Amino acid sequence: MTKLLLSVHVLAAVIAIGPVAVAASMFPAALRAATPDQTALRLLHRICRVYAGVGIVVPVFGLATGSSLGVLGDAWLLVSIALTAAAAGVLGLLVLPRQRDVLAGVRVEPSRLAAHAGVFNLLWAVVTVLMIVRPGSTTGA
Amino acid sequence: MPPRSLRIAATVELVSLAVLLVNLATAHWAPLSSLIGPVHGCAYLFVLVLAFRSSPSPRVRLIAWIPGIGGALATWSRVWTVRSRWRA
Numbered sequence: 497m498t499k500l501l502l503s504v505h506v507l508a509a510v511i512a513i514g515p516v517a518v519a520a521s522m523f524p525a526a527l528r529a530a531t532p533d534q535t536a537l538r539l540l541h542r543i544c545r546v547y548a549g550v551g552i553v554v555p556v557f558g559l560a561t562g563s564s565l566g567v568l569g570d571a572w573l574l575v576s577i578a579l580t581a582a583a584a585g586v587l588g589l590l591v592l593p594r595q596r597d598v599l600a601g602v603r604v605e606p607s608r609l610a611a612h613a614g615v616f617n618l619l620w621a622v623v624t625v626l627m628i629v630r631p632g633s634t635t636g637a
Numbered sequence: 638m639p640p641r642s643l644r645i646a647a648t649v650e651l652v653s654l655a656v657l658l659v660n661l662a663t664a665h666w667a668p669l670s671s672l673i674g675p676v677h678g679c680a681y682l683f684v685l686v687l688a689f690r691s692s693p694s695p696r697v698r699l700i701a702w703i704p705g706i707g708g709a710l711a712t713w714s715r716v717w718t719v720r721s722r723w724r725a
Contacts, residue, residue, distance in 0.1 A: 549683070549687075552683060559675075560671065
C-alpha cells in the first residue's frame, strides 16, 4: 500500500507543482511585453490558481506515505514539511494575490512577481532534493 | 446551484467516509483504510477551498468546516437557490 500511496504522491507532485512552477515563471515575462496580452495573463493565472488547488493532494498523500513508512518524525521530513508550508504560503499569499492585482489593473513590478516565483521554485527544488537524498535516513538510497 | 467542482468534492467526501465506516465495522481491511483515508482528507480540504472560493456566504463557509458531511450540507444550503433567484 505504501507503494501506491507514494505513487499518487509523486504523480500529484509532478502534475500539480510542475504547471504552477512554469506558469508562475511565465507570468512576469508575459507582463513585461510592450503590450501585455490579457488573455495570456488570465490563462497563466488560471493555471496557477487551479493547479495550486490540485496541489492539496501532494501533502495529504505525502503525510499518508510518511505515516505508513513510519518516518513522520524524521528530521529530513520535518524540514521538508516546513519548506512545503513556506512554499504554499508564498504561492497563496504572494504569487496568486499579486497576479490577481495585475489582472485587476493594479500596477505591479514584473521583477517582484519574478522574485516570488523564483522563491517558490527554489523551495520546491530543495524539497525535491530532500525527498531523494533523505539525509540521515536508513531506508536506502 | 453550487458549482460542479464543489458537488463532486462533497460527494467524494461523503462516499469516502461511508466506505471508511463500513470497512471499520466489517472487514477492517487495513490497505483500504490507508488508501481511502487520504482520499477523504483531500476531499475535505477541496470542499473547504471550493466553498470559500464559490460563495461569500458565511453560512456556506462555516458549514464546510464540519467534518465528513460539511460538503454535502454546504451544497444543500438554500443560499444557492436564494442567490440564483437574485440573479434571475
